[in-house]
Amino acid sequence: MKLILLLFLTALNLGGQVTPLVGTYLGDNERNYYGNRAPSKLGVKWKIPLGSGRTMFGSEDVRTWKGAGWTGQPLVIREGGELYLIQATLSHHVKKIRARDGRVMWSTSVGDVIKGTPTFVDVGGPGETRYTLIVGSRSGFGQHWRKGTAYSLHGISYLTGKKLWRHNSRSTASNSRDCDASAVVVGSKAAIPLENGYFTVFSPDARKAGNAPGLPAPKIYRQFQLFRQSDLSLYRSELCCESSPTMVGSQAYVAAGVGRVYRCGLGIFGRASAKLDIGGDLNGTMPLTNDHHLLLGIEKQFIPGQGGVVKFSTTGEVKWFHPLPDRKWYTWNGGLVGSPAVNHRYQSEVSKDLACFVGIDGMLTLINHKKLQPGVTHPGPRRQRQFPAPLVLDRVKLPQGSISTPLFVGDKIVVGYDNGMDLYGVTLTGKLVRLDRLSGPMFDATPVVWDGRVYAGSKDGFLYCLGD
Numbered sequence: 001m002k003l004i005l006l007l008f009l010t011a012l013n014l015g016g017q018v019t020p021l022v023g024t025y026l027g028d029n030e031r032n033y034y035g036n037r038a039p040s041k042l043g044v045k046w047k048i049p050l051g052s053g054r055t056m057f058g059s060e061d062v063r064t065w066k067g068a069g070w071t072g073q074p075l076v077i078r079e080g081g082e083l084y085l086i087q088a089t090l091s092h093h094v095k096k097i098r099a100r101d102g103r104v105m106w107s108t109s110v111g112d113v114i115k116g117t118p119t120f121v122d123v124g125g126p127g128e129t130r131y132t133l134i135v136g137s138r139s140g141f142g143q144h145w146r147k148g149t150a151y152s153l154h155g156i157s158y159l160t161g162k163k164l165w166r167h168n169s170r171s172t173a174s175n176s177r178d179c180d181a182s183a184v185v186v187g188s189k190a191a192i193p194l195e196n197g198y199f200t201v202f203s204p205d206a207r208k209a210g211n212a213p214g215l216p217a218p219k220i221y222r223q224f225q226l227f228r229q230s231d232l233s234l235y236r237s238e239l240c241c242e243s244s245p246t247m248v249g250s251q252a253y254v255a256a257g258v259g260r261v262y263r264c265g266l267g268i269f270g271r272a273s274a275k276l277d278i279g280g281d282l283n284g285t286m287p288l289t290n291d292h293h294l295l296l297g298i299e300k301q302f303i304p305g306q307g308g309v310v311k312f313s314t315t316g317e318v319k320w321f322h323p324l325p326d327r328k329w330y331t332w333n334g335g336l337v338g339s340p341a342v343n344h345r346y347q348s349e350v351s352k353d354l355a356c357f358v359g360i361d362g363m364l365t366l367i368n369h370k371k372l373q374p375g376v377t378h379p380g381p382r383r384q385r386q387f388p389a390p391l392v393l394d395r396v397k398l399p400q401g402s403i404s405t406p407l408f409v410g411d412k413i414v415v416g417y418d419n420g421m422d423l424y425g426v427t428l429t430g431k432l433v434r435l436d437r438l439s440g441p442m443f444d445a446t447p448v449v450w451d452g453r454v455y456a457g458s459k460d461g462f463l464y465c466l467g468d
Contacts, residue, residue: 035409039468073448088117093114130159150169179194199223238257286339320389363396394430
């Protein structure tokens with residue numbers, strides 16, 4: 001009976017009733033929008049369990065994770081007069097959740113842990129296939145990571161949760177066939193980097209998928225290899241692309257795990273070319289700034305120097321480099337795993353030229369990304385060149401280290417870390433003032449804000465709604 005009612009409601013649904021407000025990781029194709037309005041407090045309004053799931057490392061190491069992890073940001077979708085969240089979980093499930101009270105509308109398993117954030121796309125046409133969620137996951141519980149199948153990219157109906165298609169990520173020299181990234185959508189095409197090292201341009205439209213038995217495969221237009229054979233001597237099999245692409249005009253910029261940023265064309269004559277070769281392990285997603293530059297986080301791995309944050313132009317010219325200290329923490333050695341955040345999409349009294357980031361050492365740093373420190377330079381990640389330093393406005397030490405990405409919403413910053421979440425205000429003089437703190441939950445996942453609420457998945461197993 002419930003299924004019949006759901007299908008009936010789907011048939012009644014009109015195109016104008018479903019609007020993505022935060023439709024992919026960090027908002028949209030520019031990766032610099034975090035929701036409309038942040039709260040002034042982090043009081044718990046509601047929390048719901050997200051479940052737990054098993055996943056494999058290698059052929060025998062089985063681990064159980066719960067809740068939501070890196071990057072794991074909820075989407076915010078308006079449907080009629082109601083707000084809904086789309087939350088990917090470590091329990092293998094994608095969930096559609098009513099934002100006002102946490103009610104789960106549907107929950108669909110994709111067969112393995114989901115670490116990333118889905119992308120919403122309207123492919124047109126009638127029925128449940130029109131609004132499609134592009135979902136990346138780990139490669140499939142119970143499958144051999146090299147010899148088995150790796151269905152790590154999925155199409156799911158936003159309206160009903162029905163699985164529409166899936167892509168088998170082929171085995172390469174990379175040690176992973178997962179998909180942590182979030183797709184960009186341009187016209188009728190979508191594009192996403194897979195952890196096998198291939199940037200993949202495809203159709204998210206189920207009507208263009210093949211007719212294979214079981215779930216069909218999406219139509220693939222092009223694939224670009226984002227590593228070179230010469231990389232294997234240094235990076236060995238760690239050739240993964242985990243970051244989400246950023247669109248600048250018609251070109252996608254992708255931070256590859258082998259220390260390079262590639263520019264990829266999505267058209268029929270598109271190609272991939274390296275625009276910046278900086279070294280390190282590049283995990284984070286690059287926000288586009290208000291002067292059409294990109295901010296890139298660098299993890300301390302495979303380099304003699306420090307990790308940190310670099311600002312560069314779309315032609316690959318480095319404007320500045322801010323190093324972050326070496327620190328052994330879990331499997332990391334220093335630098336930045338999450339992404340920097342910028343604030344120019346919002347109206348407030350503070351400058352729109354600000355950016356912030358938090359290293360794995362737990363230091364939250366606020367900078368003016370358009371200004372330099374006079375006469376100050378730093379050696380780059382490879383220690384081969386000196387780069388200018390950005391103007392640092394303030395820094396605060398969080399209680400624990402972090403791989404989470406902060407939100408910069410006008411004059412407020414929301415930042416998660418290993419044992420809590422902080423809310424900061426930014427003064428007119430560029431100082432950080434803590435407004436509130438929630439202690440306890442581990443927030444690896446990126447939160448989102450809407451209408452004075454913070455929605456954030458935690459590895460304690462819950463999705464939190466926080467606010468005044």
